Structure formats: C-alpha cells, structure tokens
Amino acid sequence: MKKLIAGCFAILFMYGVPQAWGHEHTSGMSMTEPQTGSIYNLKDTWTTSEGKNFQLTELAGRPVVMSMIYTSCKEVCPRIVEDMKKIERTLPPELVGRVQFAVFSFDTQRDTIDKLKEYAKAHHIDTPTWLIARSDAGAIRRLSIALGMKYKKLRDGDFEHDTLISVVDQYGVISYRVNNFTHETDETISAIKKMMKQ
C-alpha cells in the first residue's frame, strides 16, 4: 500500500509537475517516507550555490545524476562535470529538463557558497536542471558512503577521490553507477529511460 501511494506521488511529480527542481513547487514527495533502500533517508541539510537549504529527499520525483567533487580540483573534477554535461546533452528530447544533475562538494573549508556559485557559472551549470551543494563533514561522509564513493583528504587540503557518477531513480534508490571516463553515455541514458518507464 505504501509503495502504491509513493508510486502515485511519483507519477504526479513526473507527469503533473514537470518543472525543474530549482523552481518553486509544493514538496508533496518529501512528506512521504522514503523507500527503505533510498539515499533520501539521509536527513542532512545541504546548501546550494544560491544559499538555499535543502534535504536530499526534496530531489525525489525525478532521476538524479550525481557525483562528488571539490571546486579547486584541477583535473579530475572538471572531467566528472563534463561527463555529466555530456549525459545531459545526449538526453533524448522527451527527457530533456526532466533529469536533475547534482554535484556535492567534499571541501567544507574552501567551498563556500560564493565559491560554488562561481564554479557553477564558470562551468555553465548554473541552470535549473543543475545544483551544486555543500554541507558539513558528517553529511559528506554519509553521502559518500551511501553512494560508495571513496575519498581521502590530503595534507595540502586537496582530496583524492573516485570518479564515480551515480544515477538514483525518482525514489532515491541507486540504479546505475559508472566509475571511469571511458564509458559511453548510451548506457547511462538507457538506465535513465528504464527508470522513467517504471
């Protein structure tokens, strides 16, 4: 029964309220209890580059392509973001604007809201389908572990980390993961298509 109700909410959100997350909307989905295997059970508060506080569960209702980066990272992180942008560019027309892209910062010290904003602008991800967010060390550790992303803070303040990109479905359940730059976006796209059909 619970599943059925959650499903109805999801359908409502997928087809009834198709505007981007960055816009105002009623958060009916976040009122329901997330599925037991959902990363939306993480209750930490994150802050976007616009200074807006949110919990992950507010992303529910549409697939989210997500990864973790830090903005002073010179080589790997821009490639992760480029890879995610490539996924967005290759979305079939019917999915354009209906998939959320989210990057979460490892760097509690240097990645201020202003830094995130600057980064979003420089990388042209300051659009409604994207968000870049920061939080405290505990929230970062919990999300990285829920996603299965390895990282280590180095002495110079930089981070060593995976290149993992995860796709969670409309309920926050991890449905697809890719951890290298050699993959074709086709597979990611078909994974997203599949979860949109459910």
Added chain:
Amino acid sequence: MIKQAVLSVIVSAASLVAMGSDDLVAIPGGSYVPFYPQKGTTTKTPVPPTLVESFLLDRDPVTNRRYLEFVFQHTEWRRSSIKRIFADSGYLQHWNNDLSILPEDLDKPVVNISWFAAEAFCEAKQERLPMTDEWEYVLEDLGRGKASRMQQVLQWYSIPNRELPQAGNSPPNGFGIRDMVGAIWEWTEDFNSFMASPDSRDSGQRNMFCGGGSLNASDPTDYASFMRYSFRSSLQGDFTGRNLGFRCAKDLK
C-alpha cells in the same frame, strides 16, 4: 513502560558479569608510519610518518549491552525498523529480536553492525568513530611489542569465525586500550578513504594488492596490514559481518 521492564530484566540478568567498559581513554598525540604512503610520495623515499593529534578512544569495543540501550532509545536503529540503505539483512542477526539477546552475549563486542549504525551510536553520545589513522596509530602502540603483536594478529586472522570473547578480555596495550587485536574487526570513520595507488585519482585504476600497489607498502612483510587494509577497502557502509564491530572516539578539547 512494559518494554522498559522487559529491558531491565534482560539487562540485569547478566549485570554481574559486565566486563566491557565504556570509559574513554586519552590517547596522547604522536606519529606513526602508515602502511601506505599518501599521494605524492614514491617508493624511493621512506614513507613519511603521519601525525595524529591527541584524542579520546573507548577502552573496549562497544558491547551488545551498550548497543541494546542505544536501540531501546533510538527505535529507528532496531533490527525490524532499520532502513535497508543503512544496513544489510545481516544486521544484528545474532540477537533474538529487536530487544533481546542471549545473556552470555551481553558483554561481548556487538557485531553484525553496519558503518551507518556504528556512526549513529557514537553520534548519539556526542562521539564519533575513530579515523583510520587514529585506529592504526593506537594499534601500532608507538612500536611497543611490535614483533609479538604482528604474530598475535596473524594468528588471530588465521582462525575464521572463532567464538567471540567478552569485551575487555585482552591485556591493555601501552595506551591502555584493550582488544585492538584478537576479538573483532572494527569500523573506522573513513574506511572508504583507502586509495592504494598514488595515481588512482588520475587514472581511475585500482591495483590494490598486485604489482604497483604492494610495492608502495611501508613494510611488505606486514601481511596482517595487507589483510586489514584489503578488508577495509572491500567494505561498503551497509555491510555487516559476524566479526565486525566498532568502538567510539572523541576529539580532545
């Protein structure tokens, strides 16, 4: 109210034999040579020591008794209500049900615990899990009794699924900490921080224990450390195991 009574009966049944303590012990800061160097160091230079600041650490691993008190108050961490994202189906499988456990197990280290559960327990006490560097520093014990410890570790690792001893069973090490070896494997806060290859962030390659990875070890004869780092790197946050438990730490302020 009824549940309260049941719990107190369960707890009092074995209170006379309570062994594991919930004392935090102050660990003076220092340095140790990590098994793997940080990024940027090569095999040509000696592995530089890692500094560890003073902190507090549980004298003993957390026991079933202490964990039972935790789930009594924090119902979302009971076996029947745990979210699947936070623990696999092995979570607390050695308990009879949500709030009952064999009296002889009460003072054994709690096992079948996921990282998320261990972390929630420590956080509820305004504590945290020890960092891997802190844990390894305490195990290394400033080099005291190194040869015998390595033997002890290997001997213990070689016996699979042995019956767990009571917590606090082993003699304290030089820091006054017990059971670092010989009882259970323990979660660390940053168990997911292990990157064997210094190039891993550039190449995305994982050569954990073959070829290049093993050449970077500070002591390639330290098989016990290979096993420990290998085990940690194989874990996911929801994993549980019948020999996997934890203890808490705290910043010294």
